[in-house]
Amino acid sequence: MSDLNAQAVKQYGNNFLKEVEARVEGGEWVKMCMQCGVCSGSCPFGPYWAHPPQEIFMMIRAGKREEVLTSDSMWMCTSCYNCIVRCPRKLPITHIMHGLANYAHRLGLAPKNQPTRVFAKMFWDNIVKTGRVNELKLSLGLYFKDGIGPGIKTALAMKDIGLGMLKAKRLNPLELVKGHGCKDVKGIHAMLKKAQEIEAKRKGFAA
Amino acid sequence: MAKKQYAFYPGCSSQKGSSASNYLTSVQSMCKVLDIELNEIPDWNCCGASIGYAEGGELPRHVMNARNLALAEKELPGQQVVATCAACWLSARETKERLEHNQTLKNDANEALKEAGLQYEGKVEVRHMVEVLIEDFGYEALKKPVVKPLEGMKFAGYVGCQTNRPFGIHGESFENPVYLDHLIEAMGGEAVPYDQKVTCCGGALAFSEPEKSQKQIKDIVESAYDHGAEFIVTPCPLCQANVEIYQGEVNKRYGTKFNMPVLYYSQLMTLAYGGSAKEAGLDGQVIRAPKLEAFAAKK
Numbered sequence: 001m002s003d004l005n006a007q008a009v010k011q012y013g014n015n016f017l018k019e020v021e022a023r024v025e026g027g028e029w030v031k032m033c034m035q036c037g038v039c040s041g042s043c044p045f046g047p048y049w050a051h052p053p054q055e056i057f058m059m060i061r062a063g064k065r066e067e068v069l070t071s072d073s074m075w076m077c078t079s080c081y082n083c084i085v086r087c088p089r090k091l092p093i094t095h096i097m098h099g100l101a102n103y104a105h106r107l108g109l110a111p112k113n114q115p116t117r118v119f120a121k122m123f124w125d126n127i128v129k130t131g132r133v134n135e136l137k138l139s140l141g142l143y144f145k146d147g148i149g150p151g152i153k154t155a156l157a158m159k160d161i162g163l164g165m166l167k168a169k170r171l172n173p174l175e176l177v178k179g180h181g182c183k184d185v186k187g188i189h190a191m192l193k194k195a196q197e198i199e200a201k202r203k204g205f206a207a
Numbered sequence: 208m209a210k211k212q213y214a215f216y217p218g219c220s221s222q223k224g225s226s227a228s229n230y231l232t233s234v235q236s237m238c239k240v241l242d243i244e245l246n247e248i249p250d251w252n253c254c255g256a257s258i259g260y261a262e263g264g265e266l267p268r269h270v271m272n273a274r275n276l277a278l279a280e281k282e283l284p285g286q287q288v289v290a291t292c293a294a295c296w297l298s299a300r301e302t303k304e305r306l307e308h309n310q311t312l313k314n315d316a317n318e319a320l321k322e323a324g325l326q327y328e329g330k331v332e333v334r335h336m337v338e339v340l341i342e343d344f345g346y347e348a349l350k351k352p353v354v355k356p357l358e359g360m361k362f363a364g365y366v367g368c369q370t371n372r373p374f375g376i377h378g379e380s381f382e383n384p385v386y387l388d389h390l391i392e393a394m395g396g397e398a399v400p401y402d403q404k405v406t407c408c409g410g411a412l413a414f415s416e417p418e419k420s421q422k423q424i425k426d427i428v429e430s431a432y433d434h435g436a437e438f439i440v441t442p443c444p445l446c447q448a449n450v451e452i453y454q455g456e457v458n459k460r461y462g463t464k465f466n467m468p469v470l471y472y473s474q475l476m477t478l479a480y481g482g483s484a485k486e487a488g489l490d491g492q493v494i495r496a497p498k499l500e501a502f503a504a505k506k
Contacts, residue, residue: 025260044407045412076412078407078410078420079368079410080368080410081369081373082372084373085372092373094373102264102265116416120258120259120260120262120415121261121262123256123262124258124261124262125262127253127255127256127259127271131253132219132252133219133225135220135226160455161452161453161455161493164493165226168490168491168492168493169490170225170226170229170493171224174224180219180222182252183250184250187324188252190322191274191322191323193322194321194322195266195269195270195316195319198319199265199267199315202315
């Protein structure tokens with residue numbers, strides 16, 4: 001068990017709802033769900049959720065901590081916001097799902113090779129580096145996430161797309177060496193470090 | 208009409224050699240005709256997009272957006288922030304609203320921003336380019352510079368998600384927004400009715416869950432074909448890229464023969480305003496639009 005996870009278990013015992021309310025973005029809304037299921041029916045990836053949103057809400061209330069946080073359900077969110085605009089109780093469902101995914105990732109409980117989890121981490125690390133997205137490094141990073149062999153296979157399978165983008169001048173091979181970026185990278189890094197410290201303090205991740 | 212000025216947030220995908228560079232080309236051409244001056248926010252950064260939440264968390268994500276807004280307030284005072292990318296607009300606007308409604312979060316954001324020598328006051332407005340067109344100009348004013356109406360051409364207006372939900376364009380319905388259809392019609396084109404106007408293209412999950420996302424893309428393109436469209440038009444760079452570049456993959460997976468160009472509203476407007484193929488960024492199509500290239504070449 002990671003230290004963070006052990007500390008959370010110790011602090012909240014089996015009151016998972018309280019834990020979610022305190023530490024998950026939008027968590028204070030979970031108790032408002034009336035189990036109508038409109039969110040689940042509205043989700044473009046609905047069929048792929050092991051536990052659709054309204055079920056996740058009930059599981060949180062029932063204290064099913066392990067099942068919720070280790071689930072890959074929240075990672076199916078495409079951020080289309082259908083659930084938010086249709087929810088009769090106006091729960092910010094998209095944000096709660098993002099919050100749960102972030103929390104599970106943070107505690108080290110999210111499924112390890114869940115592709116969206118891997119990609120999301122890669123994306124954030126990519127943008128933080130220079131302040132802006134490096135699209136080429138991001139795509140290559142994703143292709144080669146499982147090593148050189150599978151990477152070459154994926155890259156070859158995707159080569160038509162890459163060539164098409166290259167021809168349309170919407171992909172620049174020079175991004176590998178010198179990509180776009182912000183001037184004040186130092187300031188951005190200092191600012192993000194501070195933001196992480198404050199957030200850890202507010203959500204009880206730090207002493 | 209007097210020149211209109213805005214603090215411009217182009218976003219990562221609009222940069223030279225990036226996936227939506229032709230969007231920016233056409234936006235610049237369109238703005239020239241409409242006498243809109245876009246002043247780029249100096250040293251703007253990435254908004255965190257729709258996938259930044261997982262590693263970034265809450266405050267760091269808001270701080271990234273607050274930095275852009277603070278830069279706009281400081282360097283381009285009095286100018287509203289205008290984004291062309293749907294995700295940039297959504298993220299910036301979400302941050303603005305959250306900080307507005309939560310003083311603690313705003314104080315925290317400012318404490319972090321201090322590290323970059325900045326302060327966010329919360330004064331600046333955040334808007335999408337489409338809002339500027341519809342609200343600051345209006346369809347009638349947008350029609351005026353049309354010299355070559357897109358007569359007889361059929362477009363499927365693909366609104367997608369992030370300019371439509373959760374904020375949306377004022378006065379539009381989430382289930383059937385009509386602003387894009389009106390824009391198409393203002394340019395003299397025909398907006399075909401079809402049932403996948405607000406379907407999600409998979410967003411960032413087109414990369415991590417290609418199979419599931421390509422099912423979405425297939426539904427969108429198929430419906431556009433079924434309803435007689437020749438082109439798809441969208442206001443979102445990720446919608447554009449996903450729906451265009453994966454058509455080949457969809458064809459392999461489903462045995463379809465899709466080959467439908469996917470354009471930005473700003474490309475249509477540039478063409479209707481008499482712009483060249485280059486000014487409209489048509490050379491940036493992965494699926495070329497020969498009919499529009501010929502149209503642009505015609506006097």
